Amino acid sequence: MIFSFDLLVNAIVSGILIGAFYAAVTAGITISFGILDIVNIAHPAFIILGSYIAYIVNITFGLDPILTAIVVTPAFYVLGAGIYQIYYVSFEKRGQESMRGLAFFFGLLFITEVTLVLYFGVDYRYVEARYIGPTWHIAGLDIPLRILVPCLVSLLMIAVLQLILTRSFVGRAIMAVAQDQLALKLMGVDPIRIKRIAFGISIASASIAGAFLIIIQPVEPSVGREYIGRVFAICVLGGMGSLPGTLIAAMLIGIFESLTSTFYGPSWAPAVSFGFLLLTLAVRPAGLLGR
Amino acid sequence: MTGLLEINSLGKRFGGFVALESISLSVQPGERVGLIGPNGSGKSTLVNCICGTLHNEAGSVHFDGHLLDGATAHQRTRRGLARTFQLPRPFASLSLIDNVRIPLLYTVAARGGALRAAHDIDERCADLLREVGLDAKARHLPRDLTQVEMRKLELARAMAAEPKLLMADESMAGLTHSEVEEILTLLNRLNGQGVTIILIEHIMRAVMSFSQRLVVLVSGRMIADGEPNEVVRNPEVERAYLGQ
Amino acid sequence: MRSDIFFVSCLVVGGIVFAAALALGNDYYFFAGYVVLQYIVLSTAWNILGGYCGYVNFGSAAFFALGAYTTVAMHRLHPMPIPVDVVFGGVVSGVVGFGMGYLTLRLRGAFFAIATLALAVVLQTLIVNWDYVGGSRGAYIVRPESFAPFGSYIKYLFMIMMLLAVGAITVARLIERSRLGYGFATIRDDELAAEASGVPTLRLKLIATTISGALMGMAGAPFPYYIGFLQPSSAFGLEYAVNSIAMPLIGGTTSWVGPLIGAILLGSLQQIATVTISSAVNLLIVGFLLVGFVIAAPNGIIGLVHKYIQHKPVGQVGRRRVEADSPEAAP
Numbered sequence: 101m102i103f104s105f106d107l108l109v110n111a112i113v114s115g116i117l118i119g120a121f122y123a124a125v126t127a128g129i130t131i132s133f134g135i136l137d138i139v140n141i142a143h144p145a146f147i148i149l150g151s152y153i154a155y156i157v158n159i160t161f162g163l164d165p166i167l168t169a170i171v172v173t174p175a176f177y178v179l180g181a182g183i184y185q186i187y188y189v190s191f192e193k194r195g196q197e198s199m200r201g202l203a204f205f206f207g208l209l210f211i212t213e214v215t216l217v218l219y220f221g222v223d224y225r226y227v228e229a230r231y232i233g234p235t236w237h238i239a240g241l242d243i244p245l246r247i248l249v250p251c252l253v254s255l256l257m258i259a260v261l262q263l264i265l266t267r268s269f270v271g272r273a274i275m276a277v278a279q280d281q282l283a284l285k286l287m288g289v290d291p292i293r294i295k296r297i298a299f300g301i302s303i304a305s306a307s308i309a310g311a312f313l314i315i316i317q318p319v320e321p322s323v324g325r326e327y328i329g330r331v332f333a334i335c336v337l338g339g340m341g342s343l344p345g346t347l348i349a350a351m352l353i354g355i356f357e358s359l360t361s362t363f364y365g366p367s368w369a370p371a372v373s374f375g376f377l378l379l380t381l382a383v384r385p386a387g388l389l390g391r
Numbered sequence: 392m393t394g395l396l397e398i399n400s401l402g403k404r405f406g407g408f409v410a411l412e413s414i415s416l417s418v419q420p421g422e423r424v425g426l427i428g429p430n431g432s433g434k435s436t437l438v439n440c441i442c443g444t445l446h447n448e449a450g451s452v453h454f455d456g457h458l459l460d461g462a463t464a465h466q467r468t469r470r471g472l473a474r475t476f477q478l479p480r481p482f483a484s485l486s487l488i489d490n491v492r493i494p495l496l497y498t499v500a501a502r503g504g505a506l507r508a509a510h511d512i513d514e515r516c517a518d519l520l521r522e523v524g525l526d527a528k529a530r531h532l533p534r535d536l537t538q539v540e541m542r543k544l545e546l547a548r549a550m551a552a553e554p555k556l557l558m559a560d561e562s563m564a565g566l567t568h569s570e571v572e573e574i575l576t577l578l579n580r581l582n583g584q585g586v587t588i589i590l591i592e593h594i595m596r597a598v599m600s601f602s603q604r605l606v607v608l609v610s611g612r613m614i615a616d617g618e619p620n621e622v623v624r625n626p627e628v629e630r631a632y633l634g635q
Numbered sequence: 636m637r638s639d640i641f642f643v644s645c646l647v648v649g650g651i652v653f654a655a656a657l658a659l660g661n662d663y664y665f666f667a668g669y670v671v672l673q674y675i676v677l678s679t680a681w682n683i684l685g686g687y688c689g690y691v692n693f694g695s696a697a698f699f700a701l702g703a704y705t706t707v708a709m710h711r712l713h714p715m716p717i718p719v720d721v722v723f724g725g726v727v728s729g730v731v732g733f734g735m736g737y738l739t740l741r742l743r744g745a746f747f748a749i750a751t752l753a754l755a756v757v758l759q760t761l762i763v764n765w766d767y768v769g770g771s772r773g774a775y776i777v778r779p780e781s782f783a784p785f786g787s788y789i790k791y792l793f794m795i796m797m798l799l800a801v802g803a804i805t806v807a808r809l810i811e812r813s814r815l816g817y818g819f820a821t822i823r824d825d826e827l828a829a830e831a832s833g834v835p836t837l838r839l840k841l842i843a844t845t846i847s848g849a850l851m852g853m854a855g856a857p858f859p860y861y862i863g864f865l866q867p868s869s870a871f872g873l874e875y876a877v878n879s880i881a882m883p884l885i886g887g888t889t890s891w892v893g894p895l896i897g898a899i900l901l902g903s904l905q906q907i908a909t910v911t912i913s914s915a916v917n918l919l920i921v922g923f924l925l926v927g928f929v930i931a932a933p934n935g936i937i938g939l940v941h942k943y944i945q946h947k948p949v950g951q952v953g954r955r956r957v958e959a960d961s962p963e964a965a966p
Contacts, residue, residue, distance in 0.1 A: 139745045141693075141752070190930045198744045199823075200929045202691045203884055207926035210877050214919040322873075329753045336746075367771075371760040374753035381739055381746050444827060463837070464830035473831075480828040482821050484889075493821055496814045498833030552833055 106240060111362040112355055113241050117251040119354025121316060123347040124254035125309045125327060126334040127261055128302040133332070134341035135278045136295055136302075138187065142205040143331060144324035145212035146176065146303050150310020151225075151319045152216060158227040165227045166253060169311035173304045180303025183208070184296045209324070216321040224318035232315060250312035255347075257308055261301075262343045274298040278341060326370055333377035395420040395455060395587050396441070396556055402449030403433075403440055403611075410436045411611045414450070418556070418589065423582055425602030425619065426591045429631060433611040434591050435477050438558050442474050443467045455555065468494070469501050473554030477561045479541040481533035487544060488529040491516045494552035502553075516551070523547045523577065538565055546577065556587040563594050571597055599623070607631070638809050645801040653797065657790075665793040669861060671902035672796040673854050677875065678882035678894035679803040680850035683810065684843045685880070686888025689823030690744050694751035695879035697758045698728040698848045700870035702855025707768045707865060710776055717795055717857050724856030725849040732848020733841055740840045759871045773866035776859040792857050803850050807891035810846075819843060851879075874918060878902075881925040887937025896936055 125147060132140045153172055154165035191201040231245040265271040273294045276284055281291040313319060334353055338345030353373050361369045396418040403411040411433045418424055428434050439445040441452055443464035452459040454470055462470075473494075482490050495512055520526040523543040525536075533541060542562050549557055559578065563571050575597055582588050592598045598605070598619075605622040607615040609631040615622045622628060636644075656664040677695060684690050702724030709715055709723060731754075739750040763771045782791040810816050818839045821829035826836050859865045878901065886897025901921060908917040932939055 133745075139748065141749070186930065194933075199685065199689050199691055199888075200884075200933055202693075202745070202748050203880055203929050204926060206693065206877070206880060207922050207929065210873070211919060211922040211926065213873075214915055214922060218913075218915050218919065325873075326756070329749075329756050332749045333753070367764055368760060371757050374756045374760075377753045378738060378750055378757070381742060381750055442831060444831070463835070464827075465833050465835050468831055468833040476828065476831070480825045482824040482828065484824050485817075485820060489817065493817060493829070493834065494832040496817055497835075500814075501833060548832060 107362055108359075109240070110242060111358045113243065114247065115355030115358030116351050117243070117247050117354070118316075118358065119351030120251040120254045120258075120347070121247070121309075121312050122330060122334060122354055123350035124250075124257055124305070124312055126331045126338075126346050126350055127258055127343060128305040128309070129331045129335045130338070130341060130343055130346045131261075131274070131298055131305075132302040134335050134338075134346075135274060136298055137278070138184075138299065139202055140205050140299075140302070141202070141328055141332075142209040142212065143302070143306060144327040145209045146179075146306035147310040147313060147327065148216065148319060148321060148324040149212060150176070150307040151314040152220060152310075153307070154311040154314055155225045155227055155319070158229070162228075164229055165311040165315055166250075166308070169308045173307050176307040177300040177304040180300035181296045183303070184299035187299075188292060188295070209328075213321045213324060220321070222320050222322075224320045225314070226318040227314050229315065246315050250315050254309075254312060257305065258343055258347060261305065264301075265343065270294070270297055275341075329370075329374040329377055333373045333380065337376065337380050393453070393456065394418050395422075397453040398441070398450065399453075400450035401437070401440060401447050401452065403436055403445060403447045409611055411440065411447070414608075414611075414613050416606060416613070416616065418587060420555070420587055421582070421585060422587050423578075423601055423603045424587075424589045425598040425605045426589055426608065427593070427595075427598055427605065428608035431610075432608040434608055435560055436611075437608065438474055438560050438589075438591065441467075441558065442472055465497070468552055468554075469498050471553075471555035472558070473549040473552045473556070474558040475542070475545040475549050475560050475562050477564075479538075479545045481536075481541060481544055481548075483533055486530050486532060487520060487525055487536075488513075488516045490533065490544060491519050491547050491551045494548060498552040519547045519551050522550070524573070539570055542566070543574075546574070550581065554586060556589070557581065558589045558591065560591045561593065562590075563592055563597055575601055638805060638812075641808060642801065642805045645805065646798075649797040649801055653790075653794065656793070662787055662789055665787070665789045666861075667903075667906040669789065669793050669796050670906060671899060672793070672800045673858075674878055674882060674898040674902040675800040675895055676796070676803045676854040677851055677879040678886070678898045679800075679807050679891060680847045680854070681879040682883040682888055682891075682894045683807055683819075683850075684847040686883050686893065687810065687816065687819035687823065688840060688843045690740075690840065690843070691748040691880070692751045692844075692847065693748055693876055693880070694755035694758075695851055696871045696873070696875040697751070697755040698732060698851035699855035699858070699875050700762065700867070701728045701731060701758065702852035703858040703865060703870045704762055704768050705852070706856050706859050707774045707776065710859070711767065717792070717860065720856040721795070721799070721853045725853040728852020728855070729845045729849030731852075732844040732846075735848075736841045736844035740837060740844065755871065755876070759867055762870075763867050769865070771867060773864055774859070775864050778860050778863050788860070792861055795857055796854075799850075799853055804891050804895055806846070806850070807894075811890060815839065815842070877918065877921060877925070878905075881921050881928075883935075885924055885928045885935055887935030889934065889937055893935050893937050900936075 129140065129143050132138045132143065150169055154168045157163050157168040158165055187201060187204065191204065231249045233246070235242055235244045236248070265275060273284065273289055274297070277291045277294045284291045284294065330353065334346055334349045337352070338349035353376060357369045357372045360372050394417040398414055398416040401411060401414040414437060426434055436445065440447040443459065443462060454467070454472060457470060459467055482493065492512060495515060517526060517529065520529050523546055525540060525543055525547065528535065528540070533544065536544065546559065546562055563574050566574065571594060578588055578590065578601065590598060590601055602619050604617065605615070605619040606613060607622060607628050614627050614631065615625050656668055677699065681692060681695055684692055705724045705727045706720040709720060735750065735754055739747045762768065768774055779788050782788050785791040785794065810819070818834050821832065821834050822836050822839060829836050858870065862869065882897030882901050883894040885901060886895065887893030905917050905921070908920070928935060
């Protein structure tokens with residue numbers, strides 16, 4: 101273990117930047133699991149799907165991945181709404197969401213991954229853009245633009261989502277539906293419709309997060325699975341339904357992963373977040389900014 | 392004075408919300424206690440704390456001379472505490488007779504002595520269902536039951552645990568006049584067999600006729616504890632129910 | 636039917652299957668059959684925790700791989716007879732199952748499920764970084780040419796897995812018909828009400844995770860010998876996670892018959908498909924079947940059969956009475 105202050109600072113900074121990206125990836129889970137209590141373990145699969153769509157458009161038309169993702173967002177929203185409808189009718193209504201609902205999402209995760217393997221094979225794919233490649237050197241720090249740009253846009257996305265949740269009617273209805281469905285009904289709002297909208301937003305965010313992913317690193321279908329533990333760890337650590345909490349938790353985990361990777365080697369990095377998750381669940385299920 | 396159930400300064404909060412504050416109550420063996428209070432006053436929370444479903448931060452609960460704090464719900468049931476749930480929670484995939492079998496297998500058996508022969512268990516299950524009038528549907532699943540029948544199943548299941556003290560949490564909600572009488576007869580019979588009963592109810596007629604003692608909970612605090620007729624004349628109680 | 640009679644009957648059936656495979660004259664049937672038998676063990680094990688108790692385990696591969704790597708680790712020390720490997724694999728996986736259960740079973744089912752995912756990744760990372768068992772480079776286990784009186788080694792492996800499969804379904808059936816089975820059912824239906832009825836839910840859940848984990852570990856123990864070259868990617872393969880969930884859900888989670896049917900059907904289909912179409916399409920079909928069944932036929936094949944033949948509601952575990960001092964009145 102070669103220790104140097106420079107290395108340490110760089111590791112921390114890149115941890116923070118990656119953390120912002122992790123928060124964007126987790127934002128969807130914060131909504132679907134943290135607020136709606138739906139254990140959508142297939143979320144990373146939708147992110148990978150987003151990555152591949154960004155990839156195809158980038159290869160074919162040379163369009164910027166983030167812009168592509170934003171354009172594709174409505175389609176993901178519709179997909180999310182549709183999936184929720186199936187989930188509701190098949191499981192939530194019948195009260196069987198615990199086992200069968202989980203198996204359902206697991207099946208979706210699986211189908212998505214294998215379909216991508218069939219279509220694209222297991223080779224790593226990556227995109228090209230003007231900000232992928234150059235690295236800024238500021239005050240002794242090395243900041244690759246391909247990490248900085250997604251980081252900044254992630255922060256923007258989270259800010260937008262937080263605004264929606266706290267300021268708009270729909271957003272506040274989403275927060276309310278988690279707490280008291282009956283009250284919502286009495287106010288003339290259909291809780292199922294609200295949940296459908298929320299889930300749609302959740303999956304729509306995956307499209308954008310997917311673009312970030314493929315900018316930051318090359319992607320192949322099984323990459324999604326690494327993220328399952330990470331996103332749930334961050335969501336739980338961040339106190340479940342809180343976007344600010346998610347951001348803080350994501351940066352924490354980003355920093356720890358970065359430090360582990362720098363000083364112990366990258367092959368240990370996945371264990372960090374999962375280890376965190378197990379620890380959090382065992383010790384403080386309410387997370388850091390507990391509910 | 393030590394009663395069968397001794398609750399000392401029990402307190403329970405949910406975050407900033409104080410659900411129960413400094414509840415003290417002593418219940419003697421064989422007593423019939425009524426517990427009333429407006430909706431949201433904390434009655435079910437109290438039942439949950441006594442039974443171990445919820446953990447009370449303050450105060451203590453003693454049952455039959457033993458301190459209950461730290462004991463899990465199933466341990467408390469094995470000590471002789473039983474309760475029904477306000478919204479019935481039957482075991483949906485088991486038949487009625489199997490629903491009633493569970494406490495026999497797990498509570499009665501755990502109290503020591505050999506597990507009774509299967510034939511005895513079957514018979515006991517059938518008896519319990521007959522006592523609540525559900526023997527005709529013994530092999531049915533709970534989803535075939537009406538609301539009323541589900542409440543009877545709740546009672547049968549609680550009785551199957553052979554409790555020393557039974558907390559009946561709104562067992563009569565939604566019942567007709569004659570059905571309420573049926574349940575009251577049942578509870579009286581149980582009491583006659585030596586089971587201490589705490590009846591949590593809104594149906595005043597039933598509570599008044601059944602209880603030897605009446606306890607009133609309002610906003611998490613106990614505001615009255617005494618003879619039923621006196622308690623209902625208590626001005627604070629009147630205010631809580633009728634407003635002023 | 637009493638459990639010992641059941642056990643012997645299954646052994647007889649197993650013997651008949653063995654003889655049939657022998658008669659076909661091609662070792663391929665033993666290779667393919669081994670995989671199906673392995674899945675019988677895995678899905679039965681999964682169902683004890685998933686179907687009976689309602690707690691979903693996504694990390695079946697972890698327990699399976701633990702069994703396999705226990706064998707590799709011990710082989711490095713000193714090669715052991717496979718039955719010894721099986722016992723050790725079972726113990727290690729059982730202990731890990733217990734430990735993980737202890738950490739997470741006080742939480743909701745969803746958290747437990749996520750924790751199992753986490754466990755699988757943590758374990759895989761640990762193994763990948765553990766050079767003693769080969770790490771990411773993999774480990775060779777030389778499979779002996781033959782094993783008297785079986786002839787080719789695969790026949791011996793097949794027999795071992797057959798015994799494990801028979802053992803697994805006997806255990807599952809035993810549980811179903813015992814007090815333990817009733818207890819598990821109440822945990823699945825309503826844990827709160829179960830506790831209020833005197834069921835020690837944590838203890839029972841720990842029993843379930845331990846038995847389930849142990850069985851999966853036992854299924855994994857002979858695997859290094861079967862495959863000859865063990866890599867983390869094959870031991871922790873996605874097909875184990877998805878199949879151990881899909882097979883019971885498709886077959887039916889309500890009894891030991893479900894995982895058996897699911898494993899035989901799906902396992903055989905996959906063995907045939909791998910030869911004719913790619914393994915990726917194979918797995919894709921499993922994924923679709925899983926989602927389809929979970930949506931449209933929640934009680935699996937058993938449920939469908941019940942619906943069409945008996946017109947009765949699918950009653951659960953515990954239709955049989957418990958004999959007081961029979962060996963079936965479990966803890």
